[in-house]
Amino acid sequence: MQKAIEIKDLSFSWPDAQEPTLSVSAFALQAAERVFLCGQSGSGKSTLLNLVAGVLQGHQGVLRVLGHDMAELRPVQRDQLRAEHIGYIFQQFNLLPYLDVLDNMTLPCRLSASRRQRACASAGSVRGAAERLMEELGLPAELAKRPVNALSIGQQQRVAAARALIGGPDLIIADEPTSALDTEHRALFMQQLLSTCAERQIALLFVSHDPALQSHFDRVADMRELNRSATHVLD
């Protein structure tokens, strides 16, 4: 099985910067592997995530995401790869305020036909897939038609996780998704996210600076060790 992420001698510099922001000699995320990437702000993790997601371009070295060489893909192809195979969870404010919970959750199926097909194949319909995810993530079914700002932050993050998971992506990138949650909700969220990923054989790149969460993961990587350029940025 191909690796979810494969990096060799990857470096990236902003156009007017002297030193590269990111310089990683080797990193790999196996298919269906769940890795905790520990990184403070300024460690170059945003740059790494943007490169992996295919939003940034212009890197040196090898970066393969789900078997695709990112340097060879055109911007639209990278957008398509992201739409079809990658789920992304932000720290907070994941949801569009003008769509209800269900519409937010099913957005990836609107943007990608293959996500829609996979969702339908797994649960009969997009709505069915969303409802199943809501159940797995402990969201009451009656929330589906609510406006998103009626939800608590914990519920919003779970909706964001459901959105990342719908239509069976191969890789989920979670950028500090628990930092806005209190301890109790954090544990619940972690447990639900991890079990759902494990069940569906989805690779998870989980980024956080909270070492307490490390214990949930197969493997831990540290941005400070990975990024040889990070020392310049850290103060």
Place this chain on the structure above:
Amino acid sequence: MFWIELALKSLLNRRLTVALTALSIAVSVALFLSIEKIRTESKDNFSNTLSGTDLVVGARSGSLNLLLYSVFRIGNASNNISWQSYQELSTDKAVAWSVPISLGDSHRGYRVIGTSAEYFDRYQFGRDRNLQFVEGKRFEQLFDVVLGSEVARSLGYAVGDKIVIAHGMGEVSFSQHDDLPFTVSGVLAATGTPVDRSLHVSTAAITAIHDGWQNGVKLRGVKGFDPQSQQVPEPETITAALFGMTSRLKTFAFQRKVNEYRSEPLMAIIPGATLQELWSMLSVLENTLMAISALVVISGLLGLLTVILAGLNERRREMALLRALGAPAKHVFSLLCGEAALIALAGVAVGVCLHYGLILALAPYLLERFGVLLHISLLEPRLLAWLAFLVVIAAFLGAIPAFRAYRQTLSDGLSLRT
């Protein structure tokens, strides 16, 4: 489809600001269309009111003033011309026909004009169209009256009805010629000119009802005109006269003759030339109005740009989200462009409705005060093209914030700036 739906939902979420922006565009569109409508219709109306008449003769005053009161029934005559002078001029060899016009009386706000029966043959409007009767015939008896179509319609008169003419203008008059009522002898077909709002009697009748009056007041103890008398009175003065020449070429010579007339100060004008004078005078006003409506449209568009730009910062998050979901950057770009176009489109649609409402509301007033008849009609292709252009401009203006957002999304990447 999905992107339009998303744009609509996003707009709906910000409905108050969006509605106000669309409204400001709507108001500017309505203003622009209405000014344009009134401008073109009033021009048409004025140009179509009189044709076939070579010269209008009246007491010496402003040429415009003469044209306005004699033909358009706007304003009042400053002075009259004597019947004698009129007789003398109308027998000139160059004159093919002439029709006297005597103004100053009214019936429930509608002007009464004293004229000769020849008026119904000679008065032409539009492209040489003659007056037509829908009912009855021209006046034959001394106290016969011929009604314009609107007078008959709005006051509900028919042939054979008796009406009383009031002295002077105004809806309510305290000096009525109630001793000498008139009988409706005919009703004219609608013309879209001031004729529709006029009552036509013979000049002799005007003289008869003023017999025994002085300075607009009925003299006490003086006996007025006796309706039984068979003697048809000769008028002493008339207000103006329409002249037709035997040949167009003789117009200027005759005009000079009138202007140099010795026994009293007279003036002859060529209606078309005076209308041109009116247009050139009005063009300043017209251009000012056009400039104002153009500025209003521009301010509406600037408002649109401001709203989109102001909302952009809070929407960077939304853009980053859509990017993370795999939306290509150019879709984010077209989302914002399309949004501006949608607001403008809504503004234009509401503006067109407002315009029709405004025209409907203004039409009676303009007709009454200025004799301008506004037709409710579909928008001309020229105006439709302008409106389409406006939407395109709005989409282009939307491209400015959209381009900013596009660059931001590229540089922000997936970081959520709040």
